[in-house]
Amino acid sequence: MSITENSLILVLHVTLVLPLEGILLQNQDCTQCIAPLEHQVALLQQRLETLEQIANQQPVAFSAELSTSLAHPSAGMSIVFDKVQFNSGNFYNNKTGTFYCPTSGVYYFSLELSSSAHPQSGHSLHAKIMKNGSPISITILDSDSHLSYLRRTSSVTTQLAQGDVISVLINFVVGDITVTGGGPLSTFSGFLVQRIQ
Incomplete structure (x- = not known):
């Protein structure tokens, strides 16, 4: 080169x-x-x-009320809130009064009960929000008052697994008491706060 x-x-x-x-x-x-x-x-x-x-994802929430008053309830009786205001997802059964958990997560439930007052003492009702048959909240409706109506509310935030069941059970009654229905006087509601994977 x-x-x-x-x-x-x-x-x-x-x-x-x-x-x-x-x-x-x-x-x-x-x-x-x-x-x-x-x-x-x-x-x-x-x-x-x-x-x-x-x-x-479809929201999970419901609200229901008693359509008629529940006179002379007895211990061990479930309260069926039969008049549904809304039922997103249809997981509340207004025939049995039970909520079936569709997905694991944190849920909030509220129970409000009303009753006519009794001027004499010794009339009381205790109702519990039940999770799979165990109490997680209690509402004590003591009608020993001169007021025309008594209203008591309890609420609870709880973690549920898919398939868990929530209901309301009367576990104690003394005297003559009526849970008032026929409007938004006695209600049961709940909703999913947050899903858990």
Whole structure:
């Protein structure tokens, strides 16, 4: 090879090959920068899909009242709140008075009972919100008063597993007491606060 050929090869190497090698090195650096960004984009897409699933899940909530008064109730009797105000998801059964938990999570329940007052002492009723047959809250309706109506409320926040059952049970009665219905005087309601995976 002549000096001119060597010079030409050297010039081509310096002007073409070295810049191409630099571009390839920059490309490798960009590829290394892109990999973590692609991973972050994949995580964000996964979170977005999860949030969309949560947003599309049906709400779980109900509210029901007694349509008629419950005269002379006895201990061991379930209170069936038969007039449904709303029942998102249809998990409250107004024929049996039970709520069936559709998904594991934290739930809130409220029980409100009303009664005509009794001027004499010794008239009382205790009703419990029951979780799978065990009490988790109690409402004590003591009608020893000269007021026209008594209202008592209890509420509870509890964790439920799918398939758990919530109901209201009268566990203690003394004297002559009537749980007042026929309007929003005696109500039972509940809703899902947060799902637990």
